[in-house]
Amino acid sequence: MIVSLFVFIVIIILSIPSALIFIPLTLVTGNVGPLYSVVCFIVRTGFRAAGIRVIVEGKQNVPSARACIFMANHVSNLDPPGLIPRIPGRTSAFAKKSLFKMPVFGYCLKLAEYIPVDRSRSVSGAQESVAAARRILAEGIHITTFVEGTRSKDGRMLPFKKGPFYLAMETGAPCIPISIYGTETLLAKGSLAIKPGAVHFIFHPPIDPANFACREDLMQAVRASIASGLPEWMRT
Secondary structure: OHHHHHHHHHHHHHHHHHHHHHHHHHHHHOOOHHHHHHHHHHHHHHHHHOOEEEEEEOHHHOOOOOOOEEEEOOOOOOHHHHHHHHOOOOEEEEEEHHHHHOOOHHHHHHHOOOEEEOOOOOHHHHHHHHHHHHHHHHOOOEEEEEOOOOOOOOOOOOOOOOHHHHHHHHHOOOEEEEEEEOHHHHOOOOOOOOOOEEEEEEEOOOEOHHHOOOHHHHHHHHHHHHHHOOOHHHOO
């Protein structure tokens, strides 16, 4: 818990002056880029403060000048802050609706055009999320999604949610599978204690939705690609 407390203090010290400067700047200029960059810097600093070494492979597989849908497995709360600053360019992401109600942080999510997800599983809520994601891709901004929809309790892959694959089939945006491992031991589900160590993010070659007749086939291709980068015990 000492490491977690230290990381929290570091992030707070960096976040307060950054918020006072960059949130008003974003409102005045309408450009969220500087705020996005400083948040990514703060998160990367937090990882260094925690003694977490991030190992990234395959970033050369990401197409340039093309909005993509990044699809990753999910094993820890460290996954989003670890992955998003490593994605080339700017990305939006799906986030729980409750997070948007948090002071300052929730407002930053809105400014960054993150997409609220209604966990009630209503059809209308899902349609709204997909429609918002479609608009963001049209703006040339990436979408990042953790396709299992929740964190795995034991690190093994869970069934995938269908929504991201509807989105991919509708928009034709390239799917970039990402394998994540290592975070499951540094911040386990249900724990607040961060441990130092190494985490891995592996970017696989893009998968073109146009090559598949249906979303189920696309889903299986993405699942096989993510699994190929994971340790054997996590694949089943």
